Amino acid sequence: DTGSAAAIPVNPNYDIAYVTPVSIGTPPQTLHLDFDTGSSDLWVFSSHLPASQIRGQTIYVPANSSTAKLLADHTWSITYGDGSASRGNVYVDNFTVGGLTVENQAVQCALQVSTSFTRESNIDGLVGLGFSTLNTVVPKSQLTFFDNAKPHMDEPVFTADLKWKSEGTYDFGFIDEKKYTGKITYVPVNTSPGYWTFTSSGYAVGSGNFSATSIVGIADTGTSLVYLPPSILTAYYRQVEGATSSRTYGGYVFPCNSKLPSFTFGIGEARITIPSSYISYAPVTAGSSTCFGGLQSSSSLGINIWGDVALKAAFVVFHGGNPPTIGWAKK
Numbered sequence: 359d360t361g362s363a364a365a366i367p368v369n370p371n372y373d374i375a376y377v378t379p380v381s382i383g384t385p386p387q388t389l390h391l392d393f394d395t396g397s398s399d400l401w402v403f404s405s406h407l408p409a410s411q412i413r414g415q416t417i418y419v420p421a422n423s424s425t426a427k428l429l430a431d432h433t434w435s436i437t438y439g440d441g442s443a444s445r446g447n448v449y450v451d452n453f454t455v456g457g458l459t460v461e462n463q464a465v466q467c468a469l470q471v472s473t474s475f476t477r478e479s480n481i482d483g484l485v486g487l488g489f490s491t492l493n494t495v496v497p498k499s500q501l502t503f504f505d506n507a508k509p510h511m512d513e514p515v516f517t518a519d520l521k522w523k524s525e526g527t528y529d530f531g532f533i534d535e536k537k538y539t540g541k542i543t544y545v546p547v548n549t550s551p552g553y554w555t556f557t558s559s560g561y562a563v564g565s566g567n568f569s570a571t572s573i574v575g576i577a578d579t580g581t582s583l584v585y586l587p588p589s590i591l592t593a594y595y596r597q598v599e600g601a602t603s604s605r606t607y608g609g610y611v612f613p614c615n616s617k618l619p620s621f622t623f624g625i626g627e628a629r630i631t632i633p634s635s636y637i638s639y640a641p642v643t644a645g646s647s648t649c650f651g652g653l654q655s656s657s658s659l660g661i662n663i664w665g666d667v668a669l670k671a672a673f674v675v676f677h678g679g680n681p682p683t684i685g686w687a688k689k
């Protein structure tokens with residue numbers, strides 16, 4: 359089996375996150391979910407939520423699905439690094455993405471979501487595509503959509519072709535040669551943290567020299583920006599007129615009309631360049647002439663994250679073989 363579905367930016371001006379239409383249950387209920395390689399819970403806004411926590415999201419109503427079954431006495435609770443959180447109970451139901459169906463997929467129904475999720479009216483939930491070891495369901499942890507679908511797939515892979523301010527695709531079970539140029543460079547994945555953790559071979563700022571240095575980080579479709587060690591950030595923003603690290607805004611900001619260099623990172627011998635337009639991320643507040651950078655420091659996170667700002671500069675193959683690997687190509 360294979361599947362292919364759109365990755366749609368939730369906001370027309372800034373790529374805060376991308377959502378993908380999915381069908382759940384019988385008759386099918388269509389929700390738009392954030393496919394997230396940085397976590398492993400599939401959770402949705404549901405009919406169990408208080409109305410005060412719903413602001414325009416589409417909810418999943420298990421009672422309206424003839425194939426929904428409550429997973430008795432199972433609960434879940436997740437907190438992300440940005441402090442956002444959700445928790446609830448668990449059903450199993452049919453789950454379809456771009457023509458690829460998994461029966462008895464664990465669908466975690468939210469009974470409570472934090473304000474940052476309530477505020478995101480275009481995100482109806484998340485589909486975790488990290489390793490199932492990170493799943494938070496107790497007493498028995500559940501498998502991700504990818505782990506459930508893998509045995510039925512033509513190839514045990516999914517690919518991310520995210521785009522800057524436009525619609526991209528997630529493909530499941532096949533690699534679409536038309537979506538990239540040149541060759542795909544595969545590097546090993548360390549699955550023990552539970553994320554798609556790999557080592558980049560170094561970086562360059564603009565047209566400057568490439569600095570060969572190992573950067574251990576995760577490929578994370580669920581995080582908007584790129585978070586890297588402070589030394590790399592200093593090297594980058596030193597080249598940006600008026601850039602400062604702002605306590606007020608919690609990161610590097612600069613005048614929106616400043617000229618930004620591109621940022622290149624290494625995957626083995628290969629090089630992926632993030633255009634400067636991706637790094638001038640967004641005004642700090644609507645209409646401000648101060649912009650927030652798409653590259654930020656990972657010093658307070660304890661982990662380097664290659665989020666959407668980096669992923670949309672490449673065609674990325676998440677290969678779930680034994681052992682898993684991750685492939686990067688230009689496009």
Ligand SMILES: O=C(CNCCc1c[nH]c2ccccc12)Nc1scc(-c2ccccc2)c1C(=O)NCc1ccccc1
Pocket residue numbers: 375392394395396397438439440442474475478481553576578580581658659660661
């Ligand atoms: O959780 C994810 C991906 N799902 C995000 C879902 C989501 C959370 N609010 C959302 C809001 C809208 C849509 C999706 C989400 N990735 C990972 S792996 C390790 C960390 C981490 C661990 C410790 C400390 C920091 C990060 C994170 C993390 O917290 N990223 C978000 C972030 C990272 C940095 C700054 C802000 C946010």
